[in-house]
Amino acid sequence: MNNAPKAVVTGGCGFIGSHMVDLLIKEGHEVTIIDNLSTGRLDNLQHHRANPLLKIVQMDVSDLEGICRYMEGVDWVFHFAALADIVPSIQKPVAYYHSNVNGTFCVLEAARRTGVKRILYTASSSCYGIPDKYPTSETDEIRTMYPYAATKYMGEYLAMHWAQVYGLPVNSLRLFNVYGPRSRTSGTYGAVFGVFLAQKLAGKPFTVVGDGRQTRDFTFVTDVANAFYFAAKSDVTGQIFNVGSGSTYSVNRLVELLGGPVTHIPKRPGEPNCTFADISKIQKQLGWKPHVSFEEGVKILLDNIDYWRSAPVWTPESIDVATRDWFEYLK
Numbered sequence: 030m031n032n033a034p035k036a037v038v039t040g041g042c043g044f045i046g047s048h049m050v051d052l053l054i055k056e057g058h059e060v061t062i063i064d065n066l067s068t069g070r071l072d073n074l075q076h077h078r079a080n081p082l083l084k085i086v087q088m089d090v091s092d093l094e095g096i097c098r099y100m101e102g103v104d105w106v107f108h109f110a111a112l113a114d115i116v117p118s119i120q121k122p123v124a125y126y127h128s129n130v131n132g133t134f135c136v137l138e139a140a141r142r143t144g145v146k147r148i149l150y151t152a153s154s155s156c157y158g159i160p161d162k163y164p165t166s167e168t169d170e171i172r173t174m175y176p177y178a179a180t181k182y183m184g185e186y187l188a189m190h191w192a193q194v195y196g197l198p199v200n201s202l203r204l205f206n207v208y209g210p211r212s213r214t215s216g217t218y219g220a221v222f223g224v225f226l227a228q229k230l231a232g233k234p235f236t237v238v239g240d241g242r243q244t245r246d247f248t249f250v251t252d253v254a255n256a257f258y259f260a261a262k263s264d265v266t267g268q269i270f271n272v273g274s275g276s277t278y279s280v281n282r283l284v285e286l287l288g289g290p291v292t293h294i295p296k297r298p299g300e301p302n303c304t305f306a307d308i309s310k311i312q313k314q315l316g317w318k319p320h321v322s323f324e325e326g327v328k329i330l331l332d333n334i335d336y337w338r339s340a341p342v343w344t345p346e347s348i349d350v351a352t353r354d355w356f357e358y359l360k
Contacts, residue, residue, distance in 0.1 A: 031082075033057040034146070034261075035103045039090050039136060040110030042069030044212045045151070045204075048254045049107050050074060054082050056258075061099050064110065065089040073211050090132040093139060100143040105261045107149045108136045111181065114219040115299075118177035119354045125180045133184035137191045137199070149257050150188040150201040152269070153181040154246075154304060163277070164307035167203070167269050174299040175359060185269070192267040200260045202253075205273040205306045209250030209326060210333045218343060218351040221245075221280065226330065227340035229289050236348055239296035241281040246273040246304045249321035249329075259317040273306025274319050286327040294345050297352065299359040 036053050040046040041062030046069065053060050054077060062074075062085045077083045088095050090110045100106065112118070112128040133150070140148045157165050158172030173179040191197040208222045218224070225235050256272045284291055311317050321329075343351075 031057060031059060033059070034105050035059045035061075036105040036107065037061045037063060037100055037103050038107045038109065039063045040069060040108075042066060042071055042073055042085070043109060044073075045207060045250055045253055046107070046109035047073035047211055048209070048250045049109065049257055050077070050083065052251075052254045052258055054080060058082065060084070061086060061103070063088050063090060063096055063099060068112070068213060091127060091135050093135040096135060097139045097142055100139050100145055103143065104146045105149070106136065106140050106145050106147070107257055107261070108133065109151050110136075111151065111184075113177060113213075114217050115175050115177055116352055116355050117217055118175055118180070119358050122176045125176050129177075129180035130183045130187070133187055137187055137197060141191060141195050141197050146198060147261050148188070148197060148199045149260050150185060150199060152185040152201045152203040153178060154203050154205040154271070154273075154306065156182040156185070156203065158299070159301045163303050163305040164273075165271070165305060166307040167271055167310055189267065189269070198266040200263075200266060201269045202256055202260060202272050203269060203306075204253060205246035205248050205271065205304055207248050207250055207253050208330070210329065210336060211250075218348060221283070222330065223337060223340055224343050225283070225287055226334055226337040227342050229287055230334060230338055231342040233342055233344065234290040234292040235284050235287070236294050236343060236345055237280055237284060237291050238294055238300070240293070241284065241291070242279055243300070244277040244279045244303045244305070246277050246306050247283075247323055247326070248272060248274045248319065249326040252319040252321050256311065256315075256317050259315045263315050265314055268314065270311040270315070271306040271308050272311060273308050274323065275308055276323070277303055277305040278323050282323075283327065286324065287331070292345060294348055297355055297359075
């Protein structure tokens with residue numbers, strides 16, 4: 030008999046969600062994925078296709094009555110389902126509000142109604158905007174700069190409110206610059222790794238923003254999945270935790286590790302020169318720490334680079350077109 034907690038993973042066919050599913054199944058959990066497949070890919074879970082521990086339900090998380098059915102008798106809920114990226118959130122704020130705020134409300138309410146024992150919310154470090162200090166801690170000022178950041182923060186606010194009013198056992202993890210295998214290949218201009226890996230496959234130069242000296246707290250996806258697992262197993266509730274790598278790395282260093290020519294494109298408004306998480310709280314309260322070094326993580330990506338063959342190859346010209354609204358609204 031399987032005594033491992035039963036889990037629901039919303040957005041489990043996506044980038045981080047699929048790695049969470051990997052970890053849960055490895056640990057013997059029965060897992061139900063709820064995913065509308067708007068950005069997730071069934072291919073991300075092909076290696077579990079015949080596994081009786083996994084069930085995939087194609088459904089939008091904003092279907093409150095529908096998702097309640099799949100949370101009955103569930104112990105843990107990991108809420109990854111969301112729309113990501115800056116530019117499309119500026120262009121389609123209604124869709125982002127629906128997914129990231131209404132969707133989160135429904136997940137929280139379904140968890141409350143069905144007596145879920147632990148719920149983990151996926152928050153974003155974009156809520157800090159351009160911080161005053163580095164590393165940035167959970168108590169630093171919230172400065173959402175665009176609708177993606179705002180809607181993810183609203184979701185976190187709801188999660189903490191449901192913890193306060195209803196005693197919902199929820200923790201929120203603010204993620205910093207997650208990268209790794211299966212990061213998105215969709216047509217949206219977004220995360221630097223997908224852009225650079227497709228450019229490398231096509232033999233095109235890397236489009237480096239500004240002088241490339243800006244740094245990011247690149248955090249490997251399996252370390253992130255482990256952080257969620259630690260938070261699920263813990264007795265701690267009602268808490269917000271930063272999840273980062275423990276360091277910060279320049280875009281120039283990334284280019285050096287990937288290897289290839291560079292072309293520079295204009296620096297963008299609203300982007301910090303640095304992201305760097307203070308992870309002392311999660312280390313102290315949950316005992317979690319990152320394990321995958323930046324060099325190891327980039328090597329793993331290069332070993333799996335074929336995954337990005339279907340990704341769009343961005344050029345300075347196509348990036349200029351795609352990011353015009355970014356410059357227009359965030360100037």
